[in-house]
Amino acid sequence: MSDVPRIVSSRWDVPDAHTLDGYRASGGYEGYAGLRAALATSPREVADVVKEATLLGRGGAGFPAGVKWGFCPPGVWPRYIVVNGDESEPGTYKDRVLMERDPHQLIEGCLIAAYAIGAAQVFLYVRGEMAHAQERIAAALNEAYAANLVGRNICGTDFSVDIVLHWGAGAYIVGEETALIESLEGNRGMPRLKPPFFPAAKGLYMKPTIVNNVETLSNLPWILCNGSDAYKEIGSDTSPGTRLVAVSGHVKKPGVFEIPQGVTTYRDLFYDDRYGGGIRDDNELKAFIPGGGSAPWFFPEQLDMALEGRPVGAAGSMLGSGAIVVMDETTDMVKACLRLVRFFARESCGKCTPCREGTSWEEKILQRIYDGHGRPSDVDALLDVADNISPGPYPVAAWEAEGLAAVPFPPKQTTICPLGPSSVAPITSALRRFRPEFEARITRGNSIPLEAAHG
Amino acid sequence: MARLTPENEALARDVIARYPRPKSATIPLCHLAQEQDGHLTDEAMAHIAELIGVTPAEVLGTASFYEMFKREPVGRYVINICTNISCQLMGGEDLLAHAEATLGIGAGGTTDDGMFTIEDVECIAACTEAPACQVNYRYQHKVTTEDFDRLIADLRAGRRDDIPPHGTLGKVRQELRGDQIANITAPEQQSEPVWITRSEQGSKTP
Amino acid sequence: MAEKPPPIEVTDPVTITLDGTPVQVQRGDLLIDAAERAGTYIPRFCYHSRMNPVGMCRMCLVEVDAGRGPSLQPSCMLECSPDMVVVTDSDLVKKVQEGVLEYLLLNHPLDCPVCDKGGECPLQDHTMAYGPGESRWLEEKRHYAKPVAISETVYLDRERCILCDRCTRFAKEVAGDPLIHFMDRGAATQVNTFPDDPFASYFSGNTVQICPVGALTAKPYRFKARPWDLSEVESTCTGCSVGCRIAVQSSRNEVLRYMGVDSPPVNWGWVCDKGRFSFEAVGGNRRLTEPQVRKGDVLVAARWSDALDAAAAALRGDPSRIAVLGGARLTNEAAFAWARLTKGVIGTDNVDAQLGDGLPAELLLSLPAATIDQTCEPGGTILYLGPDPKEELPVLFLRLKHAVLEDRARLFELAPADTGLTRYATRSLRYVPGAAAAAVAGLLAGGELGDGPIRVVLGRASVAESAATIVDAAMVLVGSGREVTFLPALRRANVAGAIDMGLSPALLPGRQKLSAGNASLGWPKLPAEGGLDATGILQAAADGHIDTLVLLGADPLADFPDRALAERALTTARTVISLDTFGNDSNRHADVVLAAAGFAEVSGTTTNLEGRVTALEAKVTPPGTARADWSIANEIAERLGTEFPELSPADLTAEIARVAPSHAAVTSAALDAAPDGIVVGAMPLTYEAPEPTHVPAVDSYSLRLVAGRSLYGTGTVLAHCPSSAPLAKPSVLRLAPAEAARLGLPDGGRVRVVSNDRSFVCDAAPDPGVPEGIAAMYLDGSASGPTAIIDAAAAVTEVRVEAGS
Ligand SMILES: Cc1cc2nc3c(=O)[nH]c(=O)nc-3n(C[C@H](O)[C@H](O)[C@H](O)COP(=O)(O)O)c2cc1C
């Protein structure tokens, strides 16, 4: 194992890894070896290996895949697998790479999962805007069907499953698993309430359905080939394996990196030459988003945290989808906050009153502040509007200099899904740390008081 | 053209057969209609409704939820410029402003010659390659204003035949013929898969 | 209308703590309902106890601790489980409720003073009770064109809409007509129809009723009144025999609106649009307001005493030459009074409340009965052999559909062509008119029905197929040895009550046979033997054997299947007396027209198809000098020498309870205590099955005619409802596409329909729901429709269809 183990990104440098031949030829072992390994044991054993490995979901919530599979009620058929390839969380860029560059790895992962849980069908729900990913997966599926790796009596066994590529059409909320299912049923992508609609019990067509992220499933071929022990040797005890992170924003070398979980720190990611290579123009770091647009922000104090779910949650944020956005000292926090809030307002599905009305209200207040038409009462109004979407203390990182303790993740919510409450993350993060920037906008109109920001 | 052509209708039937319930094909069929006409017409939605056995209102209810479906004609090239956080930090808004100035239209607008529509869009999963945009959903990474001008010039000159007209989703489609399908039937018709039954009974993979 | 959760039986009690007090609730019941039943109302907008919860308005959030610490949960989605600790009034809950209301009002136009809903608006009420004092909203509100007509009768104002999903959910889940839908997303979400595809649902008016704001308003009611000017009584819709419970609301002696009342065994709060908007007919300006007597060629206004004298004079002759047709429009009390007059005073048994479109009364009274609830029992098996319920018994259709879709009932439909029910049926089988009995036998033999009880909905799919063929089918079921119960699907409003009261040959009030007599009646006379049914009466009249024909709210020209026969009867009978609320085709032939008080003008009771007796309440005074039917009967009886003591419908209700064995329990006091009515006691008659009908073999040159009714087809009441009348469309002949192609009319066109020596001309259209060999058409009451060619004496109607006219 090299210094930086590569589980899911091992073929990214191989030019034709997206073809079946390329896939077979690369990666150090016969392509679809993971599938063959799975087929050589029983479905239950495959599920056990995955459970043993503690494969944490990479879609955002970080829930162990093996445990989730186990939630399918026994004896209820059919079961479905829905692959979440809707990657739309601001800052997130990894599933697209996996789909474009290594579609067979994903297909193989789907097959292993389908074998283990007894799925009749797998739907690969790929974000509509990702035309190239669609094409690559379509081509890979066509090859795989032709090679009898998908379809009827796969590799001559009694295992048969169909994998259908499904096109999304542009709606962030559809990444939420119950909305994804609604969308796949041909409906508006509006989330269902959990409980009672936990997909593993009542999912697609109200049948047991496992929704897994693209990256989660892409880990399976490696795990089946190498075993859960090998997997657990990588990463930390509670977060084994690697994960993909996209480091974007104000770093010198933005990129998608595969890192061992629970080991690499944010400082490594921003400053180490193997990763971000430093803040752009060697500026000061002002803040960073550790897990996608929905995550409360971190600040320089949190730089030395390793990327590991539990401690990051306790510190007031989340690893989310591995999207890390770096903001240097020149960043206008009102503007950044407004942009993120605007995202949630535009992407609210409209189902819950607080999210539908609250997020657009938040956006309007912020826009006014940004445009220099804010009122002194706006900051408190904004916090109260946010409090009606996500009541009580909102997760936030500690600010030792001010003697403020962290509020752990996740937030409370008056809504069905976390989208509405996510709109509060940039507001609380920015306002708690950079309130003077907002106030200066209000009292001094349009000028950007960067001195105040540093104060 | 408004309803699906006979060829597209045949394709539509193939797509419908890939789902346990026909309504699941709503979005793919709307894409197909948009590919045919460049935008999603009312007549096409009514036709889709017939094909999947729902009302046109249901098709529209679904279609109108999603960003990609355009109910009015748009430019031959729809340029989606990302201004979400990673791109914003790297100048996405400046790129958008440049595009608006260059083409003389605001976000959401279409040039008079019907060539270009610009949109101010949310994160398109190219964050490390910011600022990014898409032309008819084909990515352009780290786009400078000069890159943008060149792109427009190339598109106008017909030099970008890698970019198909608006509406074309994937140039390669999944081909799943009826005789290849293993398991797709209505959920009610499905029972425990044979490999599970066999393995629960303790026998080995045949 | 306050929507209350339907009552439930607590079979599996669990204890939860509700605001500090332990209460016993049904396990699995939704918290919002359980709390309300326990006396704690939790505010809500999207939740409606007759639809699946969606939990989207977030108004009903409460704090719930189910063992893992308190969290905010929507009480409309949460099922009660043991030891749940629920707090509905904490500071957090109050803040959240205030927050939701503030959000809902942000974009709301606050045009309460000009809004129909003002005064009965949950948004308004909740804002007063739970809302913020003032709005902090400084921005521009959302704007939409307003209001837009989404159908002939419903307007939509999207600015007022709070996106609760009630109307859209109703349209999809309850009505099965998802023609209104959420469109767009997020803050731009709106309810709308597809362009040029209106919300043409038979049930659209319900959305107006359940809209928690004034976003949906009913054209017939818009700007007519304010809720505080309205007063109401609960009554029963008499649009059809389902008998939906409604509230009749009026202001200044004018009926302005009906609202569905949630009667758990019957309509669940829903009513069909025809019923809902039929209030327009009550105050219609073409009502008969005074009696008329024929002078030469014309009917002229007369004084009541003169008109009654004239009627009595015509009823004095040979009882066997007197006949009475109709009675299903009447209250039970009036039906009783008329049965007493005809059988007990005049002494004729030539009485029939059905118009040749029903089933023999004695058969109906002999069959073991099923209520709607029993028919729709979860997991049960239903055999449907009857008219298209969506067209003829709309709310029964909703109940059946619900039973299948939500309650796992299996429904087997036997019908000559597709109906509104077909798409919901577990299996729908086609049979050729005349072959119903064979079809039933085949289905029974096939084993698909399982071996549990079978609930049969029994009626006539078509009036072009004789009642006898359906009797044969019923006999197959009765003789099958299976546990079979029946729900009769007769359409006319109080036909069941009229039969129970004896307005049918060979019967006496209380489900007694005439032959058995009934001493307690104390009537001066009783006919010696059974009389004629409707077909017999009309035939006799046409043959000159009837001197006086009474039309008791009957319009045989429009309603009797064989129009030619009805016409001959009306022109041949010496005297025709009509009691009615409106003029119609038939009573233009009358010699005496007695203006009757109509719905909402008389009190009494009515009986639905289950045999459920419910109260009808008068709300307004009748127009002009129109009188209650029962008092007209008593006036005539007095002129014929018998005086009856009743002074009110209540007196008659008491008399019925006294003399009618099946109705012994139906007293005014019992009815007061039972707003959902009383199902009258089963006392099955014995019925002697006739010989199976001979049906001619299918003639491959002809088509068999299927003639049913459509909701907006015929009907005097409909014609007098300005809002609904335009919905009546000319009826077309529906043919299998192959049949239409054979005629050279693949896309339809003008055709002549010929049967024996009769014919009519109409438009034909291809319809994939019609099998080959069948010609289907809705009755439209006109002289150029199916009734022009149906022969009342034939078992089936064979037609030839020729292109062109
Ligand atoms: C608003 C919202 C958006 C989400 N978007 C995505 C997404 O784009 N891709 C994804 O894999 N998961 C997304 N998720 C998480 C999914 O709901 C789900 O947890 C995940 O797909 C499960 O897969 P995993 O267990 O393999 O991580 C989103 C969740 C929320 C609440």
Ligand code: SF4
């Ligand atoms: S929180 Fe927002 S996005 Fe999520 S279900 Fe509610 S309205 Fe939709």
Ligand code: FES
């Ligand atoms: S009533 Fe429960 S969320 Fe609307």
